[in-house]
Amino acid sequence: MNFISNLFASSENPASLGAKFRKKRLAVFENLFFQHFQKDQAIKVLDVGGTAYFWKGSSLLNLPQIEIVLLNLSTEDTKHPKLQSIAGDATSLPQYKDDYFDLVFSNSVIEHLYTFENQEKMAKEILRVGKKHFVQTPNKYFPVEAHYALPFAQYFPKNLLLSILTKTKLSRLRKWSESEAKQYLEEIRLLDEKEMKSLFPNSKIFKEKVAGLTKSITAHNFY
Missing domain, CATH: 3.40.50.150 (Vaccinia Virus protein VP39)
Incomplete structure (x- = not known):
């Protein structure tokens, strides 16, 4: 693991x-x-x-x-x-x-x-x-997508991607904090x-x- x-x-x-x-x-x-x-x-x-x-x-x-x-x-x-x-x-x-x-x-x-x-x-x-x-x-x-290590994440609606990042461990095998996820979604x-x-x-x-x-x-x- x-x-x-x-x-x-x-x-x-x-x-x-x-x-x-x-x-x-x-x-x-x-x-x-x-x-x-x-x-x-x-x-x-x-x-x-x-x-x-x-x-x-x-x-x-x-x-x-x-x-x-x-x-x-x-x-x-x-x-x-x-x-x-x-x-x-x-x-x-x-x-x-x-x-x-x-x-x-x-x-x-x-x-x-x-x-x-x-x-x-x-x-x-x-x-x-x-x-x-x-x-x-x-x-x-x-x-x-390079930042989230998720297939085709750049095409996801932001609300969907926020949920994936904060509620699952699909991105880099960890849950992101809401503040970190929102920051990335805004800046990238x-x-x-x-x-x-x-x-x-x-x-x-x-x-x-x-x-x-x-x-x-x-x-x-x-x-």
Whole structure:
């Protein structure tokens, strides 16, 4: 039972499916990164919505002159000297001038912004402050909704999905609290490939595949 519950836990659990997908995604990102950046150059990275846990084990932290800024609504304790945590709003970054960062990175964050208008604002700021970008989001049309680990949950009426989340253990083998479930139902707006192309018009689109289906979509400008 522990094996099953770990498998369907959030991606913060290293034994979960989500963590395994993140590990593969990080390998794709690092391969692109090291094709375009020299190991001894000074590099500033903004990770929008990132955590120190995500970068644990990443080879980027071994670079001598790298600085990774973790931007979230609130700060977190970061013990690694190359990770800095700040509080801020991804849709408005007036504290940074154009092209301030060598790279803006974001993993499974842009779908948490409630509206397409907010997603547009985040995308514009990413393109403005970053010379390079790598922005990933779950695919709206993948059969298993990424946040609830439920088949076709993105098509359910919100009231039905709220009941499933709070009254059953079908989602990740646990009952969600009502407040947590309502928060997710309000904030998540999944994106498809067409919308990602419109948000990042001059980017390449990398499709993460599972059984021939696109699980997630990444927009990047590592040409």
